[in-house]
Amino acid sequence: MANTVTIKDLARILGISVSTVSRALKNHPDISVDTRNAVQELAKKMHYKPNAIALSLRQKKTKLIGIVIPQIIHHFFSCVISGIEKVANENGYNVVIFQSNEDYDREVSICQSIINSHIDGLLISMSKTTAKTDHFKELQEIGIPMVFFDRICGELNTDRVVVDDFQGALAAVRHLISVGCKRIAHLSAPQTLQIAQKRQLGYLEALKEARIPVDKELIIPCDNQNDALEVTRRLMSMPCPPDGIFAVNDLTAAGAMYAIHKMGYKIPEEIAVCGFTDGMVSTLTNPTLTTVEQHGDEIGEIATRLLLRRMSDEGTNLPTTTKVIKTNLVVRESTIGFQG
Amino acid sequence: MANTVTIKDLARILGISVSTVSRALKNHPDISVDTRNAVQELAKKMHYKPNAIALSLRQKKTKLIGIVIPQIIHHFFSCVISGIEKVANENGYNVVIFQSNEDYDREVSICQSIINSHIDGLLISMSKTTAKTDHFKELQEIGIPMVFFDRICGELNTDRVVVDDFQGALAAVRHLISVGCKRIAHLSAPQTLQIAQKRQLGYLEALKEARIPVDKELIIPCDNQNDALEVTRRLMSMPCPPDGIFAVNDLTAAGAMYAIHKMGYKIPEEIAVCGFTDGMVSTLTNPTLTTVEQHGDEIGEIATRLLLRRMSDEGTNLPTTTKVIKTNLVVRESTIGFQG
DNA sequence: AAAAACACTGCAAACGTTTGCGATAACGAT
DNA sequence: ATCGTTATCGCAAACGTTTGCAGTGTTTTT
Numbered sequence: 161m162a163n164t165v166t167i168k169d170l171a172r173i174l175g176i177s178v179s180t181v182s183r184a185l186k187n188h189p190d191i192s193v194d195t196r197n198a199v200q201e202l203a204k205k206m207h208y209k210p211n212a213i214a215l216s217l218r219q220k221k222t223k224l225i226g227i228v229i230p231q232i233i234h235h236f237f238s239c240v241i242s243g244i245e246k247v248a249n250e251n252g253y254n255v256v257i258f259q260s261n262e263d264y265d266r267e268v269s270i271c272q273s274i275i276n277s278h279i280d281g282l283l284i285s286m287s288k289t290t291a292k293t294d295h296f297k298e299l300q301e302i303g304i305p306m307v308f309f310d311r312i313c314g315e316l317n318t319d320r321v322v323v324d325d326f327q328g329a330l331a332a333v334r335h336l337i338s339v340g341c342k343r344i345a346h347l348s349a350p351q352t353l354q355i356a357q358k359r360q361l362g363y364l365e366a367l368k369e370a371r372i373p374v375d376k377e378l379i380i381p382c383d384n385q386n387d388a389l390e391v392t393r394r395l396m397s398m399p400c401p402p403d404g405i406f407a408v409n410d411l412t413a414a415g416a417m418y419a420i421h422k423m424g425y426k427i428p429e430e431i432a433v434c435g436f437t438d439g440m441v442s443t444l445t446n447p448t449l450t451t452v453e454q455h456g457d458e459i460g461e462i463a464t465r466l467l468l469r470r471m472s473d474e475g476t477n478l479p480t481t482t483k484v485i486k487t488n489l490v491v492r493e494s495t496i497g498f499q500g
Numbered sequence: 501m502a503n504t505v506t507i508k509d510l511a512r513i514l515g516i517s518v519s520t521v522s523r524a525l526k527n528h529p530d531i532s533v534d535t536r537n538a539v540q541e542l543a544k545k546m547h548y549k550p551n552a553i554a555l556s557l558r559q560k561k562t563k564l565i566g567i568v569i570p571q572i573i574h575h576f577f578s579c580v581i582s583g584i585e586k587v588a589n590e591n592g593y594n595v596v597i598f599q600s601n602e603d604y605d606r607e608v609s610i611c612q613s614i615i616n617s618h619i620d621g622l623l624i625s626m627s628k629t630t631a632k633t634d635h636f637k638e639l640q641e642i643g644i645p646m647v648f649f650d651r652i653c654g655e656l657n658t659d660r661v662v663v664d665d666f667q668g669a670l671a672a673v674r675h676l677i678s679v680g681c682k683r684i685a686h687l688s689a690p691q692t693l694q695i696a697q698k699r700q701l702g703y704l705e706a707l708k709e710a711r712i713p714v715d716k717e718l719i720i721p722c723d724n725q726n727d728a729l730e731v732t733r734r735l736m737s738m739p740c741p742p743d744g745i746f747a748v749n750d751l752t753a754a755g756a757m758y759a760i761h762k763m764g765y766k767i768p769e770e771i772a773v774c775g776f777t778d779g780m781v782s783t784l785t786n787p788t789l790t791t792v793e794q795h796g797d798e799i800g801e802i803a804t805r806l807l808l809r810r811m812s813d814e815g816t817n818l819p820t821t822t823k824v825i826k827t828n829l830v831v832r833e834s835t836i837g838f839q840g
Numbered sequence: 841a842a843a844a845a846c847a848c849t850g851c852a853a854a855c856g857t858t859t860g861c862g863a864t865a866a867c868g869a870t
Numbered sequence: 871a872t873c874g875t876t877a878t879c880g881c882a883a884a885c886g887t888t889t890g891c892a893g894t895g896t897t898t899t900t
Contacts, residue, residue: 164642177880182858192854192878209616213562214856216553217885223617224596232585233578242572245599254617256564256596259585267690276549277563277594385783414784421786439780440573443725444754446761506886517850522888532848554886557855 165206174198185210216278224281225467228258228270230287230311235439236456237285240309243460244283251468253280260287271295275302281467282306283460286313288353305470309463310355319470320482321463325355325436328452328487329362331435333406335450335489337370339498341404341432344372345395347416349383349408356383357409359436383408389417396423396431403500404432410441410451417445417494432495447493454487505546525550556618565593565807566619568610570602570627570651575779576796577625580649583800584623593620600627611635615642618621621807622646623800626653628690645810649692650805659770659810660822661803665695666829668792669702672774673746675790675829677710679838681744684712685735687756689723689748696723699748699776723748728755736763736771743840744750744772750781750791757785757834772835775799787833794827 167185176195184191184199185208191199202208216222225248227236238275241257248255256279260267267287272295274282282304284296293315299306300316309321320330346363349356360379367374377398382391388407392415395402407413413435417427425431425439427447433450435442442449462483507525511518516535522617524531524539531539542548556562565588569577581597596619600607607627614622615638624636633655639646640656649661651821676684686703689696700719707714717738722731728747732755735742745760747753753775757767765771767787775782775791782789802823812816 166853167858168856179859179881180879186858190878195878211557211618211856212616213553213556213618214885215858217551217557217855217887218857218859220553220885222553232572232582233575235575235578236575238572238575238578241597242599245572245769254596254598254613256594257581257585258594259582273594276552277552278553310888388835396513411784418786418788440751441784444751444781445786446758448758508886518887519851519889520849522886523849530848535848551886553890554855557857557885558887558889560855610899614876 164211165208166211167208170199170202170206170208170447174202185226204382217426218297220278222278222280223253224277224279225253225255225284225464226258226277227255228260228267228272228274228282228284230260230262230285232257232259236310236437236454238284239456240460240463243457244464245460246457247461247464247468253468262288264289264291268295271299274299279304281471282499283463283467284308284313286311304469307463307467308472309459312354317480319463319466319480321459321466322482322484323355323454323459324484324486325358326365327360328436328489329359329406330366331362331487331489332436332450332452333363333366334369334436335495336404336406336432337366337429339432339491339495340500341498342372342500343375343378343400343402344404344406345378345380347380347382347388347391347405347407347412350381363406378402383412385411385415386459388412389419391424392399392419394488396420403498406419406435407433407435409438410435410449411439413449413451413494414441414445417447428493428495428498430500432498432500434495442490442492445494450492450495451490452487453490455485459485468486504551505548506551507548510539510542510546510548514542515554517739539773555641560618562618562620563593564619565595565804566598566614566617566622567595568598568600568607568622568624570600570625572597572599576650576777576794578802579796580625580803583797583802584804585800586797587801587804587808593808602628604629608635611639614639614644616702619644621811623803624648624653626651626693628693631692645807647803647807647810649652649799651695654694657820659803659806659820661799662822662824663695663794663799664826665698665772666702666705668776668794668829669699669746670706671827671829672790672792673703673706674709674775675831675835676744676746676772677706679768679772679835680838680840681742681838682712683718683740683742684717684744684746685718685720685742687722687731687745687747687752689726690721696748703746716723718742723752725751725755728752729759732756732759733763736760736765742771743838745774745810747773747775748787749778750775751778753789753834754781754785755789757787757789768833768835768838770838770840772838772840774835782830782832785834788834790832791830792827793830795825799825825832 167178167181171181181199184196245255258270307319312320348360351357380391405416435449437451437453442451507518509522510520515635521539524536598610633653635648643688647659688700720731757773765794775789777791782791
């Protein structure tokens with residue numbers, strides 16, 4: 161940093177004290193108009209920028225918000241980050257990123273490093289492999305304001321933002337039923353994940369509403385594109401194959417569609433497919449994919465607002481809240497035109 | 501922060517001076533073994549953590565690396581971030597993210613805010629709409645170490661990490677030619693971006709090699725999925741439509757494929773399509789997309805290493821270097837089987 | 841025995857800023 | 871002339887740490 165001009169420089173040049181300069185810069189009433197103008201003019205002329213570090217040291221605020229997530233490359237999380245960054249910036253905060261890579265140990269060491277990087281607040285989505293949560297509890301005891309989103313921590317009493325997975329799945333399967341599907345398969349994720357449970361419950365609820373009996377052979381654990389190829393091939397080779405598929409995420413749906421297509425079946429004429437967004441998948445497939453949209457950026461925005469509120473003076477003693485973000489079904493080509 | 505213990509506390513408790521404590525903690529040879537042990541034991545017992553902010557103020561280092569990118573949600577960039585975060589953490593740095601949203605004004609204001617957030621170094625990929633680069637020059641004059649990656653700034657003499665766009669495009673178009681394409685269109689990005697220029701040059705070079713005359717009507721600015729629909733429709737309605745398309749990125753290629761398909765043409769039988777990776781697009785399309793792979797995480801890692809070197813004492817006066825990351829062509833269904 | 845070297849520790853300034861409090865002068869009121 | 875106000879400003883401490891220098895006391899050297 162070559163020419164970094166400080167408040168001291170201004171004071172020296174103007175022949176006044178640093179305290180006067182400091183006050184003049186923030187329009188303190190004690191300072192005469194003349195002095196104030198002189199200071200502010202010189203400050204502008206010399207491109208004075210207050211030193212953020214010194215400020216941090218003084219008022220114990222870094223204007224930094226931390227984000228702890230499993231994986232940046234997951235489209236959903238990058239959307240969330242985007243939303244966080246937006247709101248944070250609007251409020252004068254910058255965001256620093258910590259990636260756990262779905263690894264518990266890494267998550268713990270991240271929390272350690274967060275403790276002494278003096279971050280003002282924290283937004284967290286837990287790793288898949290996290291069972292113990294002492295590292296989060298420690299952060300809470302230290303008094304770092306935090307908000308969990310999506311992959312929340314049940315053992316901690318904090319603000320939370322979650323997706324309405326149940327309603328989303330319900331709407332999706334209702335839609336499949338409404339276009340005429342009678343045998344709907346569900347490609348599900350491991351039931352250890354809350355989101356997987358809730359989506360499956362939504363699926364079951366929709367069947368129940370429509371008095372469609374549940375066929376356990378149609379509920380298959382399969383949450384990625386590759387496995388979907390094999391699983392779908394098996395599904396479609398059944399004596400009585402499904403005429404609809406609700407996949408736990410879009411990539412799985414895409415895999416299923418690929419397999420179906422390769423076997424010579426037509427989508428959506430012979431079988432309808434519906435996914436659950438986790439990427440910009442749905443407009444890329446052919447046909448385009450009907451899917452449940454979850455608004456990652458909105459989750460990020462709301463979580464950040466919650467955090468900012470919690471970080472403010474008034475927020476310290478507020479009761480914790482849980483915001484549920486609505487999903488919406490986007491109907492595309494993969495389900496309209498079913499002729500089952 | 502409830503119980504934050506400082507060096508002063510240790511000093512007071514042990515009845516010695518802060519300077520002795522400070523030295524004892526870093527094994528300064530001046531300090532006797534007894535004192536050192538006493539200090540270090542107490543420090544451990546009381547969970548002493550050095551205050552990062554105070555350290556920053558003292559030695560003008562924040563241990564923070566900034567990333568300026570157009571869009572986090574772009575898969576390519578999230579890969580890069582991931583690589584950056586990895587190497588940064590290995591070296592005790594955290595990363596803070598700034599998103600320009602492809603907006604020049606935003607980019608400028610980001611640079612302003614970076615100036616006084618006292619970041620130790622910067623990794624930048626320019627926005628599409630950036631024509632003037634004074635804001636970057638200002639950062640450079642201030643002396644902030646920086647490395648450009650992917651969307652580099654030609655006017656600035658800095659370290660750079662780029663993808664071998666020319667060779668990648670060359671290989672892609674050579675491939676299209678090798679499968680028999682005679683009229684190859686190029687959907688290109690704004691030529692303000694070097695990557696766009698180079699990919700176009702690769703395209704031109706491949707044509708030249710094969711003595712295929714350049715038809716300017718086949719080179720169309722179009723770098724997103726939506727525009728590709730319209731542009732491709734126009735292309736395919738020409739009296740003599742192309743029999744191959746090289747798109748500047750995968751999303752554009754996907755858009756083109758969609759339009760082509762809707763118009764009743766067969767891919768790859770009647771027209772072959774090739775993209776350039778910027779996401780997990782290529783295995784989702786139907787047919788799957790032949791594309792040029794670029795390794796985002798590797799770019800991030802190398803760029804960060806370059807930056808760390810530049811930030812070190814020895815690095816200050818090194819000549820700038822440009823690292824070129826190789827691409828590789830991945831052939832899939834969209835080009836094999838062309839019967840032009 | 842005096843001088844020099846050594847081992848250990850503390851003082852105080854510095855990083856850039858904010859802020860409580862005291863100081864000064866001018867002014868009007870008594 | 872004395873007093874209280876008011877307007878304007880500076881001193882100095884504080885945030886937590888590092889570090890050059892000086893100060894002790896002890897040991898070695900000559």
